Amino acid sequence: MPAETTADDPTEAVHSAWRADSARLVGALTRMTRDVELAADLAQDALVAALEQWPVSGVPDNPTAWLMTTAKRRGIDHFRRADNLRRKVAEIEDARRGEEARMPDLDAQVDHIEDDVLRLVFLSCHPSLTAESRAALTLRLVGGLSTAEIARGFLTTESTMGQRISRAKRTLSEADAEFELPTGQERTDRLDDVMAVIYLIFNEGYTATAGEDWMRPDLAGEATRLARMLSALAPDEPEVLGLQALLEIQGSRTAARLDVDGTPVLLEAQDRTRWDHLMIRRGLAALRRAEELAADGTPVGTYFLQASIAAQHALAARPEDTDWRRIAALYDVLSRAAPGPVVEVNRAVAHGRAYGPGAGLAVLDAVDAAALGGSPLVPSVRGDLLERAGLHPDAASAFAEAARRTRNEGERVVLLRRAGDNLARVPDN
Structure with a gap:
């Protein structure tokens, strides 16, 4: 959906339009x-043009349409200076005549725009790029x-x-990477990426990962939307359905x-009536479809x-209804399927809830904490388990260490x- 106008602050209106629709702009271009x-x-x-002009001329009625029109016009100017002037100008002017007339109402072409974003995701995951470059480019262009x-x-x-991002864009240009959804085996090969x-x-x-904001809901929402599109593209891939289910269920908790x-509220303290139950239903439906495919x-x-782990939380009306033994068993399977320190830390949480701190x-003591670098994950989980064991001085120390590490x-x-709460529970000598 195009960004809404926020006329009170032209600069914020520019950034709002960019955050909402940059992927669609880049995809269409x-x-x-x-x-x-x-x-x-x-x-x-x-x-840049919007940042210069909107504070003077005012915010347009449709900011995204303005950005698109301006970008297309600059594209025409670029090709007029290029050797392939006639061919490129004809292509872009034809495209502009065909699409710009509809631009004031972007909702009318939402299906085409959505398709462009998904094409952009596959293009950003082109095999000519390294794994890190793929992720970075997608976060820049799509996110x-x-x-x-x-x-x-x-x-x-x-x-x-x-x-790195500049090199990735040049690599795609030099490789003549096609802006089309791949088919057949190529699509299968690139699904994982x-x-x-x-x-x-x-x-x-x-x-x-850093900054003052606990969450960026627009970014999480964009990823969930992409996962839904990917599920529609590959409806018989249980892992794709699993990804959609995971993002729907986790994303359902955003408001709580x-x-x-x-101030951030941890899972067990959240008001579950504030969870988005439509997203939960979507997630559980995607998971059921994946289970049917797995059964075959x-x-x-x-x-x-x-x-499957996230679904256990979604199915529990109250935190105390959570089937932690089932979650612990699923983490045991996950640790064998995808061993790694992050999985092991989460497995420690599950075992701590299921069988005691x-x-x-x-489980946590066996984790290779060095592999996580300076992450606050291990000390924060250690603090939680120590708190549950009643070892409040040690818990306070662990939470304080985690606080020093987080960005x-x-x-x-x-x-x-949490460090302060545990210190307050230490009896005076």
Whole structure:
């Protein structure tokens, strides 16, 4: 959907339109120019023009249409200066005449625009790119994250990430990568990469890696929308359905993850009446379809297993109704299917709930914490398990250590609060 006008603040209106529709802009421009690097540059040029003009002329009635029209006109100017002037100008002017007349009402072409975004995801996951470049480019072109935000997610500098994204766009141009949905075996081969990138985008939106915001709901919502589109494209792939189910169920909790003051609320303390039950129904329906395919012998994978875990929370009306033994068993399967420190930390949480904090600590003690670098994950989970064991001084110390490690301000607030709560429960000598 195109962004709504926010006339009170023209600069904020520009950024709002960009956040909402940058992927659609770049997708439509890539379809017309067949050059993702040029398309991204044209979209950026339109953004700069809006920042210069809207504070003077006012916010247009349809900000996204203005950005698209401006970008297309600059594209025509570019090709007029190029050697292939006649062919390219004819192509783009024909496209503009055919589409620009409808541009004031973008809802009328929503299906075509949605298709462009999915094409852009597959293009960003082109096999000529490395795995990190695929993720970074998709976050930039599809997710609309700034280079600085992506750099924080990859624990690198903004200049290094900027160079990586620029190289990725040039690589796609040099490879003559086609802006079409792949078919047959090529589509199958690239599904895993596309799913991994969509999941990465969702995670960055669901719990931001850094900054003051606990979540970026628009980013998580975009990833969920892409997962739905991917499920429609590959309705007989249980892992694709599992990814959709996972994102729907986890995303359903968004409204309950912050209190009225904007402070993060952990899962077991959330008001479950605030969960989005339509998203839960969508997620459970996708999971049931995946289960039917699995029953016929189609293999499942990690997204299906994670969605099965998320479903246990969604099916529990109250936190105390959660079937933690079932969750622990699913994590045991997941740890064999996709071994790694993050899975093991989550498995420690599940075992701690199912069999007592001592069982959880035993799993956590075996985790290779060094593999997680400076992540706050291990000390935060250790603090939770120690708190449940009644070891409040040790729990406070663990939460304080996690707070020192996190780069997300919302998470730091929660961790420091839990550290303080545990210190308050230490009896005076």
